[in-house]
Amino acid sequence: MDEMKKQRRPSVQVYATVWQRALAMIVDLVVVTVPLSVISYLIIGNWMGDWITIAIEVFYWLIIPVLTGGYTIGKWMAGIRIEMRSGTDPGVLCMFFRYGIVPFFYLISFGVLFLVSVGMMMIRPDRKTLHDVIANTVVVKNTVPKYVLQNTKVSA
Template structure:
């Protein structure tokens, strides 16, 4: 059973903060590079690498998650690795795309209602989000 699971609102806050912290600078960079703010291959790659690598390098945190006081960990309490984050982001994202967003809605309810606060992407990757700081 996960220890000190991070609930829906803290996770949402972390995601919104990450969207602002990453999204605004990348939109400005995209505007400078292409004249459009809707992203391009380069800025999309930077965004993907932020969400993939930062939790691996920083004990499960992104900047937004750190501010919100939550981090991603594997079920055994270890920090996530590249493979874990790829499952969480890529495979989880594909499930949400294939289900036309229905999986994302189901995942939000799972995070809000389950005792362990795990969404579909957490189940796929064997992770959970916790309020417990790294050891």
């Protein structure tokens, strides 16, 4: 099975664009987060969610990328995925830092760290955000351009 995973992964990391990442996030919010908030509001009258909708959100953001090799619905539709800097699939602890711990700091900083993170993504050559740096992940495209040789290392 490990051989099969290695075969489906290119030997080169080609980083996802800012627009691909933004599209993936919008799709994830529209497909998962907004409907769950509406369902929660209709059931209990609270936008913040009940324990069932919160459990579904946690499962979606922390476990689904681990089970699918770095994909969420939005990332799959945008043609990108999360992987560890080494090129391996992300683990649960990595996803916990990426989608649990760092967004908490985005909230308590009133969005300032989120703006710093977006700025990092725009100026860094590897397009890493703050949560990528802390979780040691990158967001890469599914395909490698034809002009890139398979034995070439593009990532730094």
